[in-house]
Amino acid sequence: MSNEERKTPLYDLHKELGGKMVPFAGYAMPVQYRAGIVQEHLHTREAVGVFDVSHMGQLVVSGSGAASVLEKLLPIDVQALAINQQCYAVMTSEAGGILDDLIITRWGEDEFFLVVNAATAAADIAHLQQHLRGCDIRVLGQQALLAVQGPMAGELIGELAPATRALTFMHGARVELFGEDCYVTRSGYTGEDGFEISVAASAVEKVARKLLEDGRVQMIGLGARDTLRLEAGLCLYGNDMDSDTTPVEASLLWSIAKSRRADGAKAGGFLGADVVLGQIADGVARKRVGFSVEGKIPVRAGADIIDEAGNVVGKVTSGGYGPTLGAAVGMAYVDRGYEKTGTHLQALVRGKTVPIAVSKTPFVPQRYYRG
């Protein structure tokens, strides 16, 4: 038996709703509810899905000059963030690998709110403590996190907290929902418009139950969270990138601020910058791409990818059935020369070859609210 799994504050609600609990990053989490992954996925693309993401790490980094200190670890322009503005960032190692990916929100001149992956939270905190001397790192262990996602999320949350109507993608505000103090950001992991709501663990069940009283709202499990993010072309840390993968290999160049690149105003200056900037200049031997499957067979993580001659030229890191697409898609690392959109390759599934084609991502258009 493994160690005792931790429970989020919504554990009882998950059970009550028929959630199938599975171990995930040390927590017992619902992979699906009674409706099942496909219905939950489609519901989120049509109305509003609520996800318990309380297992994720919530941290606050503060201290004089925190913005410039954070730039040592994150290849983004932290100092350029406005108050309540947020940004996606990879946290790089000295070798240029990705230690984690996170969302950072500026709460104050010298105060930043970070949401990090559950499985990496402890290592992230140690890394921050080691490198951010003089900054205070606070773990918000008594905060829960809900994601409210879907095309009707804007109107739903707008009715409850009118101030959120003005929020555009990647901005946050402190509002009350059902009388509870919440920090709400317009962000998510589904490709849809939506919000992430940080709320006290003691209040999250009330907020979730109140949200579920609305006919547009349904709880959604981790299974659909995965198919939604895959269709939206969003990486899953630990699958699609890790400490052995650089942001250039992971096709996350867009996440490196122009100001931090070779000819930028604040070029380099982050851990692994020599490696990362070198790769931007010289290219990389392998790269993450999206692919679509010609046929219905799911091609899952771990499958080898071969060329016409049968040489292994890549490996699948995420893959499966996309319910909105009604087709199988995935992400893979392929060797240099095979990354062009439209390149025909084959995946090996149970010893059989399955034709695939390198495809642009997202597979389903992102529908973020940009005002």
Added chain:
Amino acid sequence: MSNVKYTESHEWFSIDGDEVTVGITDFAQSQLGDVVYVELPEEGAELAAGDEVAVIESVKAAGDISLPFAATVVAINGALPDDPELVNSDPMGEGWFMRVRPENPADLDQLLSADAYTALVDGE
């Protein structure tokens, strides 16, 4: 129904004369979740006991069906590749996988009765 037998791996076998229809149980489909892909054997395929005869992929996992007895495939459910969700909606009916002719019909005597299978599932 007394002529339906089961396995511990949640397959059902409906015996009709010298032919047996094969599928997965309601419990199995509920554990797998939404089925999105089914791979069936060729008609006429001769299978040994224990051979993997079909692949089932749901959104979250891949599974397979193996026959606990030697048999020849006499028919497959041609509707499944295009409508794999039949396995979820009607696992004991329209979601059948294949019909086989066992080499030795007595092999089926070792399979679980409906009562024994129900007891097994209730314990899980």
